Amino acid sequence: MVRILLRFPEKIVNQPIISQVVLQNTIHLNILAAHVNSHGGEVLVEIPSKEDARRAVKAFKERGVIVAFPKLVGVDEEKCLHCGACYSLCPVGAITIKDDFSISFDREKCIGSSCGQCVDACPTRAIILTREIDIMELENENRSSH
Ligand code: SF4
Numbered sequence: 001m002v003r004i005l006l007r008f009p010e011k012i013v014n015q016p017i018i019s020q021v022v023l024q025n026t027i028h029l030n031i032l033a034a035h036v037n038s039h040g041g042e043v044l045v046e047i048p049s050k051e052d053a054r055r056a057v058k059a060f061k062e063r064g065v066i067v068a069f070p071k072l073v074g075v076d077e078e079k080c081l082h083c084g085a086c087y088s089l090c091p092v093g094a095i096t097i098k099d100d101f102s103i104s105f106d107r108e109k110c111i112g113s114s115c116g117q118c119v120d121a122c123p124t125r126a127i128i129l130t131r132e133i134d135i136m137e138l139e140n141e142n143r144s145s146h
């Protein structure tokens with residue numbers, strides 16, 4: 001799975017760009033989060049394969065969308081006190097309390113740097129947002145094509 005953050009500038013926010021990219025390139029994508037208004041928008045999508053993600057990045061950029069790769073949650077277990085301060089803040093249920101009252105993070109569910117609410121709440125700064133290794137290649141391609 002590759003997560004991509006799409007930023008739509010004001011001049012293109014009213015265009016049906018996501019459906020165009022999906023239909024014209026036969027790409028499957030899942031919208032995880034969206035914040036859109038008349039001034040622009042940010043949409044976090046998840047794409048199953050790296051090859052489809054590569055094609056999607058190209059297609060979105062051709063249509064004027066700014067593409068970024070969000071960082072996802074990671075926890076320094078040595079710093080975590082399992083205090084639970086982060087737990088109730090997560091909008092997607094990526095943080096859970098286990099039977100032994102320890103806190104568990106699900107990186108697969110985390111919507112990453114477009115959220116970041118738990119990071120600021122942690123009293124010990126145990127939570128960091130990091131990039132997944134396998135998207136670094138895509139990210140480098142994206143950067144070099146700007
Ligand atoms: S960054 Fe947001 S989505 Fe991810 S675990 Fe923290 S609160 Fe949940």
Ligand code: SF4
Nearest residue numbers: 080081083084086122
């Ligand atoms: S807020 Fe920080 S210390 Fe508390 S449970 Fe969450 S990660 Fe652990």
